[in-house]
Amino acid sequence: MPRTLTILLALAAMLLLVPDADALNSRQRNKLEQAQSVFASAVRWSDYEAAWQMVDPEVRDAKPMTDLELARYHQLQVTGYREGGTSSLPDGSITRDIEIGVINRHTQTERHIRWRERWRWDEQGKRWWQMAGLPDFWGGE
Template sequence: MRRWLLLPLLLLCLCFGTAQARSKKDKLMDQVLLDYAATLRWGGFEQALSFIDPAVREASPIPAVDLSRYRQVRVSYYHAQSPVTVSKTEIQVLAEIGVVNNHSQSERVVVDRQTWRYDEKEKRWWLMSGLPRITTKE
């Protein structure tokens, strides 16, 4: 009878251990997404550059004219949908961002389609899609 109880108990422990390892990465993802939202909302776009994968930043640096456009606006709100898992190391997030022009005080909505990748070596999530496109040209 004891052997019959041992196998389910062993399977339960194995599943719990796997769930714990996965949840640690998921908790990290949740925290990074919250930090990114707070940085956009309160810190600005230039501070949000630190979330972008360094290889992406190097391959596609943000032009000075775009940086000046980011300085002319502030984020009034940031609403993101739940992340969608694409693979074990990639998620996608759809976010609606309210952007207010500092000079005219006019607000408009920007839809940002984000792609995030988990770096196993660094143990962190990187934004692969870059900063939100705030110009009307898409």
């Protein structure tokens, strides 16, 4: 395959991963990038309280985090947070695939999980909320 065609196909594939430019204005895109960066940083540094504050209030109210759940999170040390593909959904929300490495501080065992963030724009608050909660490092246990 000619090199030019390969490059064009790669660029076209990357454009499919970017949210529709018409769906998000530049201010919303900037705020999304900022919110995702703050959330990712909080998780990377195992600051689960800060990450929890980025979670949609409706999600937090529907399933409040218990002290026991928070204690379980504090048993973990994040070793990697790799951002993957992004896509927009018909309802206007944005998803981003993540791979997270984590070590249990007590057993010193490391594992990797795949997880999907989901973000929604709050028109009234002019901000993005993360709708998936905190990463599930235990597979629903």
